[in-house]
Amino acid sequence: MNSSASTNPISSPLGSAAAASAAAILAGSLSRVAHAAGSDILKIGLVGCGGRGTADLVNCAKSSPGVQVWALGDLFKDRVDGLYPRLKAMKDLEGDRFQVTPERCFSGWDNAKKVIENVDLVLLTEPPGFRPLHMREAIQAGKHVFAEKPVAVDPAGVRHVIETAKMAVEKGLAIVAGTQTRHQASAVETIKRVHDGAIGDLRLGQCYFLTGELWYHQPKPEWSEMENQCRNWYYYTWLSGDHIVEQHVHQHDLMNWAFQATPVKCVGTGGRQTRTDPKWGNIWDHFAIEYEYPGGVRVISLCRQANGTAQRVDTVLVGSKGVAFPANGKITGEKAWSYEKEVPDPSVQEHADLIASIRAGKPINDGRRIAETSMTSVLGRMAAYTGREISFKWGIESSKLNLLPPKLEFGPNPVDPVAMPGVTPLVRDGEADPNPPRPRQPKQPKKAAEAKK
Numbered sequence: 001m002n003s004s005a006s007t008n009p010i011s012s013p014l015g016s017a018a019a020a021s022a023a024a025i026l027a028g029s030l031s032r033v034a035h036a037a038g039s040d041i042l043k044i045g046l047v048g049c050g051g052r053g054t055a056d057l058v059n060c061a062k063s064s065p066g067v068q069v070w071a072l073g074d075l076f077k078d079r080v081d082g083l084y085p086r087l088k089a090m091k092d093l094e095g096d097r098f099q100v101t102p103e104r105c106f107s108g109w110d111n112a113k114k115v116i117e118n119v120d121l122v123l124l125t126e127p128p129g130f131r132p133l134h135m136r137e138a139i140q141a142g143k144h145v146f147a148e149k150p151v152a153v154d155p156a157g158v159r160h161v162i163e164t165a166k167m168a169v170e171k172g173l174a175i176v177a178g179t180q181t182r183h184q185a186s187a188v189e190t191i192k193r194v195h196d197g198a199i200g201d202l203r204l205g206q207c208y209f210l211t212g213e214l215w216y217h218q219p220k221p222e223w224s225e226m227e228n229q230c231r232n233w234y235y236y237t238w239l240s241g242d243h244i245v246e247q248h249v250h251q252h253d254l255m256n257w258a259f260q261a262t263p264v265k266c267v268g269t270g271g272r273q274t275r276t277d278p279k280w281g282n283i284w285d286h287f288a289i290e291y292e293y294p295g296g297v298r299v300i301s302l303c304r305q306a307n308g309t310a311q312r313v314d315t316v317l318v319g320s321k322g323v324a325f326p327a328n329g330k331i332t333g334e335k336a337w338s339y340e341k342e343v344p345d346p347s348v349q350e351h352a353d354l355i356a357s358i359r360a361g362k363p364i365n366d367g368r369r370i371a372e373t374s375m376t377s378v379l380g381r382m383a384a385y386t387g388r389e390i391s392f393k394w395g396i397e398s399s400k401l402n403l404l405p406p407k408l409e410f411g412p413n414p415v416d417p418v419a420m421p422g423v424t425p426l427v428r429d430g431e432a433d434p435n436p437p438r439p440r441q442p443k444q445p446k447k448a449a450e451a452k453k
């Protein structure tokens with residue numbers, strides 16, 4: 001296994017330094033962008049050889065003509081070695097679509113860098129905690145990006161992605177996020193109608209991601225703490241953001257889309273009742289958040305991962321004249337309507353749209369939008385973990401929360417304890433508290449005369 005370590009560049013202050021380095025690399029990279037836009041063949045590569053990565057790679061390759069799979073990368077060699085023969089035998093990749101050779105299969109901490117070097121478009125489907133770093137590496141190298149959701153797990157990562165998105169605009173590079181509902185014809189039409197007033201004024205939003213438990217990889221004695229965390233990444237907040245960020249981000253994105261805004265603030269609760277064993281890392285198993293959008297409109301957001309419980313994945317928009325169900329393409333009320341045409345698979349369509357935009361020289365850039373959406377989910381988690389009401393403005397502009405370890409290397413990697421509302425701090429390292437909780441006033445003893453009454 002390649003054990004070369006890398007350090008956490010997100011821990012250095014962002015802003016001017018990042019902008020300066022962006023400007024410095026601008027000139028050299030424009031020619032490569034032009035080549036990718038003008039070429040008939042678009043070489044793609046995968047970082048993160050897991051379930052969604054496999055699906056994204058195949059969907060991307062079959063979405064448009066002239067797309068060739070060129071390189072594969074994963075932190076772990078066994079993951080790349082396991083995927084390579086499967087892809088090679090896949091019907092969807094027949095003909096000249098699969099061009100990977102063993103020399104273009106990469107593992108270790110620098111796998112993303114090596115994949116990026118070899119392709120025009122990189123698909124980032126590794127754990128979200130790494131995504132801000134890999135997005136930056138790709139854009140700095142002048143490559144287009146497809147980034148699975150979420151793109152960050154903390155405010156420092158969100159700001160890093162926003163800087164990267166600006167760099168991508170300057171360099172004419174695409175960033176498309178794996179929020180496929182944005183490419184689902186029925187949802188697009190429903191939201192358009194909502195914006196056009198089909199349900200009147202938005203009065204309430206409801207969103208749910210209520211499911212069962214997911215997978216677990218039994219640790220091997222030779223795995224270090226860091227290796228176990230990266231293989232069981234879902235259960236560590238620094239890698240997944242917790243399930244409110246990793247899964248429920250889809251519905252938060254729909255809410256921001258419908259409201260054409262990010263929330264103003266939120267308050268929330270939650271905990272872990274079923275996944276209490278330390279093997280489940282430090283994430284929770286349920287959250288309930290109330291987001292407040294501009295104009296005081298509330299959105300209720302519930303998510304849970306527990307077996308034997310009710311399942312619901314849905315988004316509902318309640319207006320003064322009707323109710324909209326964007327995921328189902330349906331509106332009830334005064335202007336009742338439903339989407340009757342066939343809906344092309346949005347998980348293929350998102351890649352077709354991305355590639356068409358690159359070839360047209362008008363690259364889609366979802367970077368800022370998906371960073372803000374990721375922040376929406378992160379804000380909900382921060383509010384629930386700490387028990388505090390938090391404003392979006394403070395979260396995205398000022399919170400210094402940065403969960404990425406200072407060094408990425410195999411070995412020990414102690415993580416935060418399971419969060420406890422009222423105990424887990426909102427601010428760290430001498431940061432100013434935006435809204436310190438008021439200390440409880442001790443009860444005044446009643447006056448003797450009053451007490452006699």
Ligand SMILES: NC(=O)c1ccc[n+]([C@@H]2O[C@H](COP(=O)([O-])OP(=O)(O)OC[C@H]3O[C@@H](n4cnc5c(N)ncnc54)[C@H](O)[C@@H]3O)[C@@H](O)[C@H]2O)c1
Nearest residue numbers: 048049050051052053074075079125126127128148149178
């Ligand atoms: N859009 C959707 O509907 C959808 C659906 C499922 C998953 N996803 C997203 O896709 C991403 C991957 O999820 P998944 O279900 O495929 O997970 P997975 O565990 O199946 O795959 C993740 C892979 O990343 C690898 N990895 C870990 N650290 C890495 C690193 N530093 N560099 C490269 N690879 C690394 C792991 O070894 C693993 O092979 C997540 O962000 C998830 O939220 C999106």
